[in-house]
Amino acid sequence: MKNRKKIMFALLAVGLLSACGTKEENPVTEPVEQQEIKIDVADEAEQYKSLVLGQTDSFTADTELLATYVKEGKLEEAQKLYPLVTMYYERMQPLASNFQELDVKINSEVEEGKEAEASGFQSLAHGLFVEKKTAGYEGVADELVENVKALQSELPTMDVSENNVLASAITMFNTMATNRLSAQSISNNEVYAVKAQTEAAEDLLEIFIPRVSTESAETTSEALKELNEIVAYYEVGKEDYVNYSFFTAKQKEELKTAVQRVGSALQEMNDSLK
Template sequence: MKTKLAFAALALSMSVVFAGCSSDKEKETADTSANAQTAGSEASVDDKLKDVLEQYRQFSIEQSDQLIVETEKFAEAVKGGDLEAARALYAPTRMYYERIEPIAEALGNFDPDIDAREGDVDDAQWRGFHRIEKGLWVDNKTAGTEEFADRLLSDVKSLRALMETVKVDIPMLTTGAVELLNEVSSSKVTGEEELYSRTDLYDFVANVEGAKKIYELLKPELAAQDADLEKNIGEKFTALEGLLAKYKSGEGYVAFTELKEEDTRALSQALDALAEPLSQMGKAIGV
């Protein structure tokens, strides 16, 4: 959560603007940001890669659409008292959120509302996925979590509405891809994300998929600017995906508790091996 807030602040300073802002206002936001010194080149990179930005916008909207659909099913199971169904839907539903987390975080206060873990916020304020997770796995019942299911659904719908207005720029993508992996590094690979359901690997995979989407969209430009880096990142994605595939179980993934220390260490090192070159993407494409 701490890193999330830092990213949100950074992203906001980098010209996340909402419908209704005039183009002059947009420009002002960029110029007064901490990135004023590179504002010129930023604009040109954004211009050059405007198709990439549009494709990413579509991707994040698709993911948030799907998040609503799946959250509706999840909320239904919770409110219908079907514990098994609710547990089964919990982790797969979250993946739609985890893939676009940096964007969601850039849109204000959604992340704490949707994704706060116990202790991240005051108990009185605590809601979202993890509040329901605790009910399903600690209290072993759906009763008591119904209101949180309703709130969650309304929160993801509000998120979706704001998605429409988000203006994504290239630094946001290059930083966001790394941020997704940092999320894994700081909580998922240590099993601190899903304390009760132990479904950390679902989040892990979704964060990696979200980062990969950004890489794939930037790949042609990256290949043109720094072919070695593009190849290196691709290889490291393959290596990490290969490791993650070992933990597949049916449609999903094994519980985090089944991983041994050497497993998490190998995953963490493969993640670092990917995240370091990934963090050079921005430099290569000239942000």
């Protein structure tokens, strides 16, 4: 997905005078079609993909460890590790449009009454945090590992040239603000997700600084600083955050507003791309 900036061209019809001073009728000028200039951000998308590739080994190893806990019936260990493993995947979301088929397998939504049909992280979360058990989810865990390994294998040669990862990040933050922070989730690991997405936005800011206006970059930096400060308040240990279900309505609104500000700031950056 490439960013487009539209430029309007207008032609001014000038009346022609004859040599004897007689005014001729103005010629009819056909309107010039609106043209588009496509902003190429393929290099930036490739840079972001390289950053994501740097975490895939750890992502796979921790997913395997999560599956081991599930298969060994270690519920508490699996519950604690689960949100940390999903943080890897949150940072991959600006590239998700490039692996939609795997995305469905790795992180499909759990529909009420159709829990058995779900797969991946959400299905596992249903077992760990709703049913509070590991028994019966061994196969889900193994399948998750298989799909994460498939993503690890496919990502290096994945063509991301058509993906404006900055615009994809805007969608990611808007979804977080309008959907995920407003709905009841299974694992209540929203703070972990916000932290991971904030890290993704920080990487994108660094990548895109040479291509955007100074003002939009500064606005984004300030919005990210504010969001990081809010998230840090809820840190209760190294890479451990307060369960989102414990948030008051005021605290949820504060977090959601800060996420929205980052999304708006990224939009300013995207609009100023050159």
